[in-house]
Every structure is written in structure tokens, then in C-alpha cells.
Amino acid sequence: MKITRDLYQGSLALLTDFYQLTMAYAYWKSGKGEQQAVFNLSFRKHPFQSGFTLAAGLDYLIDFCRNFRFDEDDLAYLSEMKTKDGNPTFETGFIEYLRKLEFACDIEAVEEGTVVFPHIPLVKVTGPLIQCQLLETPLLNIINFQTLIATKAARICFAAQGKSVLEFGLRRAQGIDGALAASRASYIGGCSATSNVMAGKLFGIPVSGTHAHSWIMSFDSELEAFKAYAEAFPDHCVFLVDTYDTIKGVANAIEVGRILREKGRELVGIRIDSGDLAYYSNIAREMLDQAGFPNAKIVASNDLDEHIITSLIVQDASIDVWGVGTKLVTAFDQPALGAVYKLAAIQTSEGKWEPRVKVSQQAIKINVPGRQQVFRFSKNGRAVADMICLEGSDVGRDQFTILDPIDPTRMKKINTKGLEVESLLKPIFQKGQKVYERPNIHEIKQKAQRNLEYFDKTHKRLVNPHIYPVGLEESLYQLRNSLVFKMKNNDGEENHI
Numbered sequence: 001m002k003i004t005r006d007l008y009q010g011s012l013a014l015l016t017d018f019y020q021l022t023m024a025y026a027y028w029k030s031g032k033g034e035q036q037a038v039f040n041l042s043f044r045k046h047p048f049q050s051g052f053t054l055a056a057g058l059d060y061l062i063d064f065c066r067n068f069r070f071d072e073d074d075l076a077y078l079s080e081m082k083t084k085d086g087n088p089t090f091e092t093g094f095i096e097y098l099r100k101l102e103f104a105c106d107i108e109a110v111e112e113g114t115v116v117f118p119h120i121p122l123v124k125v126t127g128p129l130i131q132c133q134l135l136e137t138p139l140l141n142i143i144n145f146q147t148l149i150a151t152k153a154a155r156i157c158f159a160a161q162g163k164s165v166l167e168f169g170l171r172r173a174q175g176i177d178g179a180l181a182a183s184r185a186s187y188i189g190g191c192s193a194t195s196n197v198m199a200g201k202l203f204g205i206p207v208s209g210t211h212a213h214s215w216i217m218s219f220d221s222e223l224e225a226f227k228a229y230a231e232a233f234p235d236h237c238v239f240l241v242d243t244y245d246t247i248k249g250v251a252n253a254i255e256v257g258r259i260l261r262e263k264g265r266e267l268v269g270i271r272i273d274s275g276d277l278a279y280y281s282n283i284a285r286e287m288l289d290q291a292g293f294p295n296a297k298i299v300a301s302n303d304l305d306e307h308i309i310t311s312l313i314v315q316d317a318s319i320d321v322w323g324v325g326t327k328l329v330t331a332f333d334q335p336a337l338g339a340v341y342k343l344a345a346i347q348t349s350e351g352k353w354e355p356r357v358k359v360s361q362q363a364i365k366i367n368v369p370g371r372q373q374v375f376r377f378s379k380n381g382r383a384v385a386d387m388i389c390l391e392g393s394d395v396g397r398d399q400f401t402i403l404d405p406i407d408p409t410r411m412k413k414i415n416t417k418g419l420e421v422e423s424l425l426k427p428i429f430q431k432g433q434k435v436y437e438r439p440n441i442h443e444i445k446q447k448a449q450r451n452l453e454y455f456d457k458t459h460k461r462l463v464n465p466h467i468y469p470v471g472l473e474e475s476l477y478q479l480r481n482s483l484v485f486k487m488k489n490n491d492g493e494e495n496h497i
């Protein structure tokens with residue numbers, strides 16, 4: 001079984017919801033399959049009540065699209081599918097169409113490590129309706145998860161105030177691919193290393209770790225266990241001190257630290273994995289300092305998240321390194337990001353682009369229509385507002401008004417004089433060909449760090465963050481309203497509120 005990232009190098013076209021294939025078939029039957037369309041992938045609310053979200057997953061998306069094809073065994077499987085009355089679900093002509101299908105879309109996307117906000121298209125796909133449609137499910141799967149975990153990691157690292165965070169999640173992650181993708185996204189979000197060795201190999205992420213209680217328990221005494229570990233790894237000793245009695249454990253670590261020093265080596269640190277982490281870390285710090293080990297680091301683990309880390313820092317805990325597993329890689333308090341992928345525009349046979357809107361009872365579910373672009377305005381290296389506007393809008397204007405699509409009382413005038421402007425959507429594929437030079441994982445992580453610094457700390461606050469201004473440029477806002485009005489009224493029936 002292919003379980004690693006190699007999976008993404010093979011054909012994954014069947015990794016989609018069945019309804020995408022039935023729609024694709026129906027588009028084909030009705031002659032609409034090649035009609036050009038634009039779909040946007042965006043989310044409506046930050047996860048974790050955060051004030052920001054960190055985009056991740058584009059690298060997987062690129063692999064997915066580059067390998068987007070139906071292999072013979074995929075086609076054989078689809079050919080054998082039957083409807084309830086026993087007839088083939090898909091005609092052979094459609095199977096033939098899929099056999100010849102070559103990825104031909106344009107894709108623009110925000111780069112990984114970019115701080116993003118609700119309603120911004122993170123990915124914009126332009127191409128034949130059938131291809132755009134088939135991409136919905138896998139693109140959401142990829143971007144939703146990695147963006148969610150990168151955001152969680154950024155929050156945890158923000159709480160850790162510059163101290164290292166190690167990702168320890170593999171054993172409790174959502175399956176094998178969930179674990180690998182989570183390790184990657186956690187590194188992008190700011191973690192220093194992962195315990196997941198395969199993630200290290202596949203993505204080039206630093207790998208690190210300490211040892212488990214079982215190591216200690218396999219010896220007759222803790223002291224013996226520490227000594228034996230020091231023999232094996234004289235330069236990498238981080239002793240887990242809480243197997244029997246944390247304070248005695250610290251004393252044993254110090255004793256072995258002295259032996260190491262006699263041999264010209266240094267104790268790297270200790271790890272505490274239970275009990276009151278503020279209380280024990282402070283006692284351990286005092287013991288280590290008094291014994292002449294002021295540089296020995298204290299690692300803490302045990303069901304940590306951004307809130308417990310914040311509390312421990314407020315309590316003046318003496319913790320230098322945070323080991324975080326379950327609550328990071330499972331995004332424990334919000335296990336999914338709700339990004340959606342919606343048709344925004346479609347081209348008529350005359351070549352004219354028509355914006356499309358989905359009208360919903362809930363204002364938040366009404367998508368932003370039209371072929372869009374996104375601009376980020378900033379001043380002196382600080383982001384001030386994001387504007388979503390229609391492609392071709394003149395960004396050289398002196399002034400813009402942006403309106404929140406859900407709450408138009410939230411609006412902002414942007415005087416563009418003295419502001420820098422960046423277009424957030426970068427070309428990734430043109431007519432199916434990759435045009436984007438992929439940064440490596442370390443460059444992505446650095447971009448994320450720089451991008452996060454770009455935003456005022458009030459937006460990064462963990463609880464009740466200040467809302468960063470993002471809005472629709474006035475004419476796009478009006479277009480959306482007029483389309484909603486038109487769609488609500490065009491059947492001549494009385495409307496329900």
C-alpha cells in the first residue's frame with residue numbers, strides 16, 4: 001500500500017465525492033463540460049476563534065493537479081459501476097472522455113505561509129467546468145486540513161513566546177496521512193521539529209525527541225537507566241524525570257549530568273510529563289541551577305495547548321521547550337476548517353464572463369461572485385487592510401471603500417497614498433502547466449514567520465482578537481447585492497424571508 005507522499009505522485013482522480021463524477025457525467029451529457037468556469041476556495045470563519053488563519057497545503061495541491069488523470073484501473077472501476085436498475089452508471093463515451101482528459105486549468109493561489117482571512121479566495125481555479133468540478137473535494141481536503149493545523153501551530157507558538165515547540169503528535173493523529181500532513185503544517189506554523197521520522201524524511205523537517213517512560217521502566221532503577229542512556233547518547237541527554245518521583249528524578253538527572261561533565265559532555269536537559277508543570281519546573285530549575293547546570297533545558301509535555309502554555313507562562317513556570325502532540329495535530333478544539341469551493345463565474349458561448357451567486361438563507365453562506373483578485377495594503381511593513389475586487393479593477397486609485405460582505409456596517413475607507421500593495425493570488429498553473437517555483441519547506445516557514453510579524457499583535461491575541469479589516473470593494477459589494485436581489489426575484493414567486 002502506498003501510504004506516503006508518493007501517493008500524491010500517482011493517479012488520485014478517484015479521490016473525490018461520487019457526486020462530482022455524476023455531475024461531471026451530466027455536464028458531459030449536456031454539452032457543458034468544456035464551458036469555462038471560475039471556482040473559488042475560501043473559508044467563512046477563522047478556526048479556534050482566532051484573529052488570523054495561516055494558509056498551508058499548496059505544495060500537496062500542486063502534486064495533486066500535476067498528476068490529475070484517470071488511469072486504466074480507475075476507468076475500469078468506473079466502467080463497472082451500475083445504477084440501481086443494473087445499467088452502467090457512465091456511458092462508454094464518457095469513460096473515453098475521462099481517458100483523454102488532461103489537466104488544463106489555470107490556478108492562482110495564496111502562497112503557503114500567508115496570513116489569510118475569511119472570504120479571501122485562497123485558491124482560484126479557472127478552466128473547463130468538468131475539471132473545476134472534479135477538483136472541489138480533493139482541493140478542500142488538502143487545504144482545509146493543512147491550513148487548520150498550520151493555524152493551530154501558529155497559535156501554540158505565539159503562546160510559547162519564542163520558545164521552541166516540538167510536535168509530538170504522530171501517535172494520536174488522525175491516521176497516517178493525517179499525521180504526516182499535520183507534521184508538515186505544524187512546521188510551517190512555527191514548530192521547531194517533529195518526532196515523526198517519516199515526516200522528517202519526506203519533507204526535510206528537523207526530527208528530534210527525548211525518551212519514554214518504558215526506557216526507565218526496563219531497568220531496575222531510574223539512575224541506572226539515565227546512566228545507560230548517557231552511554232548511548234552522551235551529547236543528547238534529555239532525561240524524562242517523572243516516571244516514579246519527579247524531584248528524585250531531577251536529582252538523578254543531575255547525578256548523571258555530573259558524570260557526563262567529568263567526561264567533557266553536557267547534560268542537555270530534562271523532560272517533565274505529568275503533575276503540576278509550574279510547580280515541578282520551578283523546583284527543577286532551582287535544583288539544576290544550584291547544581292551548576294543553568295544551561296540544562298526543561299522540556300514540558302502532557303496534553304498541552306495554547307491556553308495551558310499561556311497559563312503556565314503567567315504562572316512563571318521555568319519551561320524552555322514545549323512538547324505538544326494530541327491537541328495540535330488533531331486541532332482538538334476545532335477539528336475541521338470549513339472552507340468551501342464555489343462557482344463564482346461562468347463563460348457564455350459568446351465568451352462573456354457571467355458572475356454567479358448562491359443565494360442562501362444565511363448571509364454568511366452567500367458566496368462572492370465574479371472573477372476576483374485580492375490586494376493587501378500595508379504601511380511601513382504593517383498590513384492595514386485586504387480588499388477583494390473584480391479582476392481588472394484599477395488598483396491605482398487614491399481611495400477605496402471596502403465593505404464586510406456579512407455586516408456592511410463594518411466598512412473602511414482606504415487612502416492608498418503612501419501604502420504598499422501586494423496581489424495575494426499568485427499564478428500556480430497556466431493552462432495546466434505549472435508556472436510556480438515551489439519554495440522549500442524552510443522558506444515557507446520563514447515566510448509564515450515574516451507574514452505573522454506583518455500583523456499587529458492585537459490580531460494574534462488568542463482570545464477575542466481585534467478583527468482585521470477585509471472587505472469587498474464597493475462595486476463588487478454592489479454586484480453581489482444586485483445578483484442576490486435578481487436571483488431572489490427572477491422566478492416571479494413570492495419570496496420567503
Ligand SMILES: Nc1ncnc2c1ncn2[C@@H]1O[C@H](COP(=O)(O)OP(=O)(O)OP(=O)(O)O)[C@@H](O)[C@H]1O
Binds near residue numbers: 278
Ligand atoms: N500549573 C498548571 N497550570 C495549568 N495546567 C497545568 C498545570 N500543570 C499541568 N497542567 C495541565 O493539566 C493537565 C493535567 O492533566 P492530568 O491530570 O491528566 O495529568 P497528570 O495526572 O498530571 O499526568 P498523567 O498524564 O500521568 O495523567 C494537563 O493538560 C497539563 O498540561
Ligand SMILES: O=P(O)(O)OC[C@H]1O[C@H](OP(=O)(O)OP(=O)(O)O)[C@H](O)[C@@H]1O
Binds near residue numbers: 273303325326
Ligand atoms: O500529551 P501530548 O500533547 O499528546 O504529547 C505527547 C504525549 O505522548 C507521550 O505520552 P504517552 O503516549 O507515553 O502517554 P502518557 O504520557 O499520556 O501516559 C508523551 O509523554 C506526551 O505526554
Ligand SMILES: O=C(O)c1cccnc1
Binds near residue numbers: 169195210211301323
Ligand atoms: O520524544 C519525545 O519526547 C516524545 C515523542 C513522542 C511523544 N511524546 C514524546
